[in-house]
Amino acid sequence: MTVVFERDDVQPGTHVLAIGIGLYDHLIGGPETMLDNPFGLGQLGSPPISAKRFAEWMLTDLHNPAAELASVDVLISSPDQVTIDVPGEGSKQVAPATLANIQEAFDGWLARVNTDNGNVAVFYHCGHGLESTDLALLAQDFGAPGGDPPRLWRNAYNFHRTHLGLRRCIADGQFFFVDACRQVSADLLEFDGGDVTSLIEPKLRRTNTDRNAPIFYASARDSKAFAKTDEVSRFTAALLTSIEGNGADRVGAQWKVSNESLPSAVLKRIQRGNAQPDVPVQIPTCDGEYSSTSFLHVLDGAPSVPVFVGSAAAQAFPQSARLEFRRGQGVVATSPGPGPWELEVAAAVYDILAVDDADVIGTDANGWVMPAEYEGTVA
Amino acid sequence: MSELRVEPLFGPDESAVVQLVDEQLSVVQKALTVDSGPARFDVDEGSYLMRALWSDGRRTQQVVEVASTGAAVQLDAPSDGPPAEISTLDPTAPEAIIESATRHSDLSADALWQPQSAPQRAGDTATTEAHDATREQIERALEVTGMVLQGPEAPTPSLWRRADSGTWEAQPLDADAETVPGGVDVRLSVGDALHLVEVRSGAARQYLALPAEQSIVSIRSFAAGSAFYTSTDVRTADDDVEALRGYIQNGELAVARTLAPEVMAERFLRSKVAAPRIAALGAYFLLRVGDLERLHNWPDNLTRWKTWLPDGPVIAAWQRLQADQPDYDEAYELLLEAARRGPPVYTEGVRLLKNGLDLFANDDEEEWAVADAVAEIDRYGKAMNWGKSETAFFGDAPHRPRLGARLSQRLLGYS
Numbered sequence: 001m002t003v004v005f006e007r008d009d010v011q012p013g014t015h016v017l018a019i020g021i022g023l024y025d026h027l028i029g030g031p032e033t034m035l036d037n038p039f040g041l042g043q044l045g046s047p048p049i050s051a052k053r054f055a056e057w058m059l060t061d062l063h064n065p066a067a068e069l070a071s072v073d074v075l076i077s078s079p080d081q082v083t084i085d086v087p088g089e090g091s092k093q094v095a096p097a098t099l100a101n102i103q104e105a106f107d108g109w110l111a112r113v114n115t116d117n118g119n120v121a122v123f124y125h126c127g128h129g130l131e132s133t134d135l136a137l138l139a140q141d142f143g144a145p146g147g148d149p150p151r152l153w154r155n156a157y158n159f160h161r162t163h164l165g166l167r168r169c170i171a172d173g174q175f176f177f178v179d180a181c182r183q184v185s186a187d188l189l190e191f192d193g194g195d196v197t198s199l200i201e202p203k204l205r206r207t208n209t210d211r212n213a214p215i216f217y218a219s220a221r222d223s224k225a226f227a228k229t230d231e232v233s234r235f236t237a238a239l240l241t242s243i244e245g246n247g248a249d250r251v252g253a254q255w256k257v258s259n260e261s262l263p264s265a266v267l268k269r270i271q272r273g274n275a276q277p278d279v280p281v282q283i284p285t286c287d288g289e290y291s292s293t294s295f296l297h298v299l300d301g302a303p304s305v306p307v308f309v310g311s312a313a314a315q316a317f318p319q320s321a322r323l324e325f326r327r328g329q330g331v332v333a334t335s336p337g338p339g340p341w342e343l344e345v346a347a348a349v350y351d352i353l354a355v356d357d358a359d360v361i362g363t364d365a366n367g368w369v370m371p372a373e374y375e376g377t378v379a
Numbered sequence: 380m381s382e383l384r385v386e387p388l389f390g391p392d393e394s395a396v397v398q399l400v401d402e403q404l405s406v407v408q409k410a411l412t413v414d415s416g417p418a419r420f421d422v423d424e425g426s427y428l429m430r431a432l433w434s435d436g437r438r439t440q441q442v443v444e445v446a447s448t449g450a451a452v453q454l455d456a457p458s459d460g461p462p463a464e465i466s467t468l469d470p471t472a473p474e475a476i477i478e479s480a481t482r483h484s485d486l487s488a489d490a491l492w493q494p495q496s497a498p499q500r501a502g503d504t505a506t507t508e509a510h511d512a513t514r515e516q517i518e519r520a521l522e523v524t525g526m527v528l529q530g531p532e533a534p535t536p537s538l539w540r541r542a543d544s545g546t547w548e549a550q551p552l553d554a555d556a557e558t559v560p561g562g563v564d565v566r567l568s569v570g571d572a573l574h575l576v577e578v579r580s581g582a583a584r585q586y587l588a589l590p591a592e593q594s595i596v597s598i599r600s601f602a603a604g605s606a607f608y609t610s611t612d613v614r615t616a617d618d619d620v621e622a623l624r625g626y627i628q629n630g631e632l633a634v635a636r637t638l639a640p641e642v643m644a645e646r647f648l649r650s651k652v653a654a655p656r657i658a659a660l661g662a663y664f665l666l667r668v669g670d671l672e673r674l675h676n677w678p679d680n681l682t683r684w685k686t687w688l689p690d691g692p693v694i695a696a697w698q699r700l701q702a703d704q705p706d707y708d709e710a711y712e713l714l715l716e717a718a719r720r721g722p723p724v725y726t727e728g729v730r731l732l733k734n735g736l737d738l739f740a741n742d743d744e745e746e747w748a749v750a751d752a753v754a755e756i757d758r759y760g761k762a763m764n765w766g767k768s769e770t771a772f773f774g775d776a777p778h779r780p781r782l783g784a785r786l787s788q789r790l791l792g793y794s
Contacts (some may be wrong), residue, residue, distance in 0.1 A: 058574075132782075133733070133760035164734050202734070204742040209701045241740045250405040262629025286630050291669030302404075349402055349426075366440070368428045 001282060002094040003108065004084045005059055005072040012118030013070025014296075016058045017109040017110075020051020021097045026143030031079075035143030035152075039130065042259030045229030047126040048078035050179060050236040052164040054124050055084055057240050063298050065175070067120045069114050073105045077140035077245055083253030097127075099139035099155040099197070106162075106199040113171045114142050117208070120173040120296060121166075122232065126233060127160070134160040136196045137180060149281075151195060163215060163288070165200035167207035173294030174213040174257065179235045182219050201296045215288035237261040238269035243297050245344075246371040255299040255347075259290055265372040271304070272373075288342040302346040307351065310340040312379040313362055317354055321361060323378070326351040345369055354378045381449040383420040383427070387413050388455040393434060394619070394641045396634050397454065399443075400428040408633065410641045411454065434635050434641070436622035436663045461594070516563065516600040517610045527779035528762045528773070529786050530580025534600050536565060539586070541573035541687065541721050541778045547777035550574070561698040566616065568592060571655075572687050573721050575777050578611045585785050586777055588724045588770040591615035591656050613769050620657055624768065627664065639664050640673050655681055656724050659690035663727045666697055674698055682713065689720035690728045697731055700738070711739055711747055718752035722770050729763065729770055732756055 007013065014242065022042070025032040028042035055074045062069050075097035076082040083091040095101050113121040128138040136156040143367040159178060166174060218235030222268050247265035248255040270284045309323055317338035325345050326335040335341040339354070347370050354362030362378035383395055399420050409418040411484040412430075422670050424447045429694040437457050443450060517527055528534065538550040546671040555566040567576070567589060575586045576596050576663030587596070593616040614621055626635040639661060658681060665673050678698050696713035697705045714735045733756050739747040762772040762780035774780040 022755045131765070133757060133763075133765075161737065164737065201741055202737055204700075204738040205744065206708065207703075209703070250403060252405075253403075260633045262634075263632060265630075285628075286632075289667060289669065290632055290636075347404055349404070349428075366428075368404070368442075369407075370398060370400065 002075060002084075002092070002105070003071055003073045003211050004086050004092045004094065005069070006091070006112075007068075007070050010070040012066050012067045012116040013122070013156075014058075014062060014064055014067045014122060015070055015109055015113045015118040016055065016062075016072045016122040016124070017105060018055040018058070018072070018074045018124040019049050019102060019105075019126070020047040020049075020054075020075075021138070022046065022048040022079040023079050023096070023138055023140055024128065024138065024143075026139055026145075027128075033145060038143065041130075041138075043079075043126050044127065046231060046233045047179070048076045048080075048082055049230060050126045050233045051076050051085060051124065051230045052082055054126075054177075054236055054240065057244075058122070059084070060087055061244060062296075063300070064120065064295060065298060066295060067118060070119070071109070072155040073109050074123055075101050075105055096140050099140045099157065102139055103159065103197075103199060110166075110169060110200065113169055117170045117172050117210075119168060119171040120175070120294065121171045122175045122296070124177040124179070126179035126236060129159070129178070129182050130156075134158050135178070135180075135182055137178070137241075153196040156196050158198045161198035161202055163213065164202040165198050166213065167209075167211065168200065168203055169211070170294075172208070172210050172212060173259070173296070174211055175294075175296055176213065176215040176237075177239060177289065178215060179233050179239075180219040182217065190230040197323065210291055211289060212259045212291055213289045214263065214286060216263065217285045217287065219285075220285055234270060234273060235279055235284060238266050238273070238284075242266045242269060242372075244299070246306060246347075246373060248297075248299050248303045248371055250347075250370075251295075255287070255297050255301070255303050256297070257297040258293050258295045260293055261371065262296070268372050269306070300319050302348060303336075303371055304344045305371055306338065306342070306344050306373040307369060307376070308342055308373065309364060309376040309378055310376045311338070311354070312364065313354075315360060318356055319355055321356045324353045324355050328355060347371060352376060352378065380421045381445050382445055382447065382708075383422050383443065383445050384416040384451045384532070385411060385420070385429070386451065386453050387411050387417070388453045389413065390456075393456050394638070395454070395456075396432045396635075396637045399429040400430065402426060408637055410637050412641055416642075429454075432626075432638070434622055434638060435618040436625055444503070449597050460701055461529060487731060512767055517599060521746060526766065526785065527579060528580055528583050528585045528611070529606055530583035530609070531605060531733075532581050532608065533602075533607055533738065534580045534598055534609040534611075536563075536596060536598060537577045537579065538567070538569075539575045539577060540569075540626060541575075541777070543687070545574070545677055545719075545721070545757050551659055562597065565596040565628065566596070567594050567596060569594070571685065572690070573724070576611075576613065577777070578609060580607050580609055581730075582784070583773075583786055584775065585609075585611060585764075585771065585773050586780075587611060587613045588722070589613060589656070590660065590724060590769045591617060591620070592654055593778060611771075613771075615657060615660075617654075620660065623664070624660075632668070634743065635664065636668050636670075640670070651652065655685040655688050655691070659688065659694065659728070660725060662688075662694045663725060663731075666701070666731075667692060667727075671698055671701060682716070687720060689717040689723040689732070692717040692720070693723055693728045693732050693735070696735055707739075707742075707745075715749070718755055722756075722772075725772060726763070726765060726770055729756065729760065729766075742772075 024030050026035045027038045074094045076094050077096040083093050130136045137159050139155045141155040143257050181263045242265035243257050247262040249261040274281050321336045321338045323341045324331050333345045335343045343350050350367045352367045353366035355362050364376040368374050391413045397411045397418050398408040400404050400406050411418045427443045429443045539547045540550045553638045557564045574589045595614050597612045600607050678695035682695050692713040696710040699710040714724045736753045738748045739749045759780045762782040764771045773779045773785040
């Protein structure tokens with residue numbers, strides 16, 4: 001295990017376990033003996049980058065006064081050695097995400113989380129997933145020969161049963177982010193998840209019935225998640241952008257990201273992306289348990305909100321037109337052109353105007369720009 | 380502080396979540412129904428954005444000025460235009476249901492399906508576009524899920540009913556059906572029993588549980604080469620329930636949490652005679668958000684009154700497991716009773732039944748005889764399309780689920 005950051009003086013605190021797997025020893029293109037049937041799965045470029053990005057964001061940007069960052073454990077499997085930049089401590093190498101390492105890291109993470117019910121548990125996994133009745137997340141050494149008796153699924157873990165098993169975790173706030181395909185293959189007809197290890201066994205008694213345990217999936221069941229090789233995945237990018245921006249609600253005098261405010265922001269960002277040309281359709285979903293509200297992050301100021309404004313004017317606006325967001329006497333943001341306009345602006349109440357030179361040629365009657373996104377019309 | 384009073388001007392069939400947004404963009408929301416009377420907000424003098432999220436999915440908003448003496452606003456439901464479409468995340472979601480239906484006594488493939496290759500009339504671009512849209516939707520579904528039915532023939536629907544003995548009986552499919560570009564919408568009304576719609580293309584078969592007493596089955600298909608690719612969706616004919624499901628799917632959980640009890644209360648009360656499946660759907664949501672108090676004794680009533688419905692005992696079991704003082708013995712009996720009744724109507728029910736049995740199978744303190752029930756539910760689990768809200772599985776017959784049955788044997792090259 002690689003605990004890259006730990007503070008003993010934070011209680012309750014936020015405890016992060018981040019796993020990213022791009023190197024699969026026994027799948028197509030891997031360095032070791034290939035599995036007889038690799039399910040068509042090969043090496044991935046994005047997960048190491050995505051997991052590193054996720055972990056480093058948590059290290060540098062997470063802010064939750066009620067549960068400040070207390071520990072970050074990272075496992076990343078990549079052909080190249082991966083380091084995590086820890087503020088004030090420099091770069092730290094991380095261990096590969098073999099199943100043994102995942103289990104050890106999970107046990108340590110759970111022990112830290114289980115010290116206070118005010119702790120916030122954050123679990124992130126990016127890599128290959130296969131799903132039938134349950135979702136199996138594959139470790140770097142999935143498909144390794146041997147074992148007594150030999151078991152194909154020895155080096156994968158059952159995410160659904162792990163989530164169910166974490167009813168035994170006392171932390172009331174538990175956030176799960178699964179950035180993986182969840183495909184069913186005809187090759188998996190006999191796979192039901194029962195043969196796949198759970199990182200914690202579900203138990204009947206002494207469970208936490210007050211937990212908020214949302215699961216954010218990058219893809220719906222039986223579907224794919226996407227990333228460009230060597231870039232942060234679509235889901236992780238949308239997730240982090242939402243956490244630091246439009247996934248927040250105004251609570252008292254602060255903007256806070258919670259299990260209730262975050263889902264629609266992530267879903268909307270990916271849905272908007274699906275509409276872009278040449279972008280494959282990705283279907284993120286949210287699942288899990290929501291008994292009340294748990295906070296993950298508190299913003300320093302107003303969140304940045306995606307804004308989409310169209311025109312309902314009888315005649316198209318001239319090319320020299322622009323959209324202005326005015327607040328008081330000042331222009332806070334502008335976007336050039338005759339529309340439609342897309343931009344991000346800080347949440348606030350604005351006068352939204354279409355302007356040509358100094359002339360106002362259109363007005364949006366709404367102007368209350370707030371998360372998760374704003375759609376307006378200038379007429 | 381001043382009082383903003385929002386008075387409902389709409390009828391008893393409608394309800395809304397009223398969100399009041401202040402200039403700092405804090406949101407306070409309350410449910411509003413005729414029965415509950417005016418919604419009252421204690422606010423400071425100033426401007427507010429009042430948003431209404433209607434139970435049928437429409438959204439309206441207006442800016443309200445509140446004086447130091449307070450303000451009153453009458454809120455009426457939007458009167459024109461179709462309900463705002465709650466965008467689901469399913470790329471195969473069918474187009475708008477055509478309400479004007481024709482009674483079909485013959486639901487054979489020849490009667491319902493126009494071959495995709497049929498010549499279009501000159502200038503009939505709308506139809507062509509609709510066909511293309513259907514094809515595109517299914518191709519997307521194929522690309523991202525691969526879970527559509529693939530067979531050598533145009534699909535035909537049929538109906539199955541589970542008898543008290545536990546056997547499945549074929550039923551005549553006497554339904555209102557509307558042929559639409561690329562497919563057909565079938566309106567089905569069913570009574571007290573588990574019902575499955577079978578959609579068949581050659582040897583390939585898919586089964587879908589009917590989620591309501593009045594359901595709409597949307598079947599879309601296109602031919603490519605020698606194969607027909609078919610996507611089937613089932614939904615309730617209840618706009619309020621569909622809107623609630625849309626809010627949940629879109630992650631608007633706070634809205635759904637506020638709206639669900641209002642939408643479901645009436646249906647729970649009606650459920651004794653009319654809408655047990657929909658009552659179960661609402662109960663699943665309340666269970667998920669931990670609102671056990673709102674469930675009252677409805678799950679027990681569902682279990683007792685609707686002895687054919689597996690979802691009632693599933694929910695009642697989890698109500699006990701989630702309680703501060705869990706009653707394991709009763710939960711165990713209820714889960715076994717659910718398994719005896721067949722596959723739950725909703726996918727959430729299958730998941731909860733599976734999870735519940737899993738917990739008993741792993742109990743450290745007592746042996747529980749759940750192996751047979753686990754095996755039975757796993758048979759369905761392996762063949763299910765878990766992405767559907769309603770239980771949907773591929774198989775050779777209602778009691779023989781099999782994932783490979785989504786592909787016809789001919790397409791797989793077995794014969």
